[in-house]
Amino acid sequence: MNLYLAPLAGYTDPCYRAIVDDFHPAGMVTEMVSMRALYYKDKKTLKMLTPPREKNTSLQIFGDDPQIMETCVREYLNHLPGFVAFEINMGCPAPKIVKSRSGSGLLLDQDRAFEIIQRVKEAANRPVGVKTRKGFHEDELGMDLALRAQEAGADYLVIHGRTRDMYYEGKSDWDFIHRLAREVKIPVYGNGDIFTIQEARDRLAAKDLAGVYIGRGAIGNPWIFQGIQPSLEERIRVMMDHLDKALAYYGEKQGILEMRKHLLAYMKGLKSCKEVKVALMRAKDREEIRQILLNYQEDQIHP
Known part of the structure; x- marks a missing residue:
């Protein structure tokens, strides 16, 4: 089954990914790595770029400046072994990220988002994905961004079914995720409220998703990827x-x-x-x- 460990700041570090790897997910994604911090050679950020020992791990990146994003990809990221893809975060709801015009903030500035995706894709030597949300307020700007991302050359999309204003409250809108998956031609992965393997199976049953990302449901519970209850x-x-x-x-x-x-x-x-x-x-x-x-x-x- 195409189940992936979703990126979670403060959780999906190399230590936890090594644990989850024993339970054979289809893939994993790192914590967010700031391209602006990398550009200025921040030591903590450089440590986050340690090549993964596990298989099928994507590097999650974020930023607000298309030129800096492109430069970091060409000069740093392309030379990193091990990572199978670069995944641009355009969905993080944290106030400091949004204020810096990154993460979910790019739902409100889709011309900038388009340029970031286009430049990263042109510079990258491996697939480029985009992770975003349903919308920002009570809108469905995620649909617009998905179409723009496809046009800009993104290889796949990851959609969290909440708006930015919802943070992690309420319920993930899987009807929206499935509808979006049918609107675009590139692979779409759904995210939000997967706490059992049966819930993942149910989401995949529609056959319109390439896979499911599991975030909070996997924290403290790597067994979810095999659907077992540990002793x-x-x-x-x-x-x-x-x-x-x-x-x-x-x-x-x-x-x-x-x-x-x-x-x-x-x-x-x-x-x-x-x-x-x-x-x-x-x-x-x-x-x-x-x-x-x-x-x-x-x-x-x-x-």
Whole structure:
């Protein structure tokens, strides 16, 4: 099944992508990488361009300046091994991104969006996709942008069925996504509110989508790509594997901080874990986290 790990800022870093890779998604997308920051050689941004070890990973990029986007693609991105495509984000709803005329802000400036896509496509040595939303306010500007993106040369589209003003509230409009997929000639991937593999199957049943992107539904739940419910022992094994990868990538102090949100996500829905979550948020090192999880496992086996 064509299920992809959607890009999520602060989550789809190399550590989590390495975890998800074991569950064989059709592909994955990195966190957003600022082309303006890359242009000025920001060290944190350069680290985000570490070539992926997993297969079928696309690099998500964003920016507001067509010339800077083109320059970064030619001088930096084209030389990166491993990434199978460049995916331009034109859907992020974050205020600072929109204010900078990037992300969802480009729904309101489609001439600029067109030029960005056209220049990136002309410069790129691999496929170029565009990820956007249904609209900005209560409109369907995403349809217009999809048609403009196709005209500009985009190879595929990813559509989140919410408007920018909705952020992540309400429900993703899959009727709109399917309607848009029938309007364009390039592949379309749907995104929004996929929390079970059956929901993904239902969206793909219409046969008009090339695949489904899974975002929040995959956080703390990489098993969604195989449609399985893990045992507590398996869950803890993956948590510790993820933790070890984060410590190796970020260093111990930063790795612990980065993992806290992931640890909470892995614990979601488990029984009698309120105190365990509090303890995990206070833990200072790997051994303390391991012991907290093992004690919880023992308590569940022998209550």
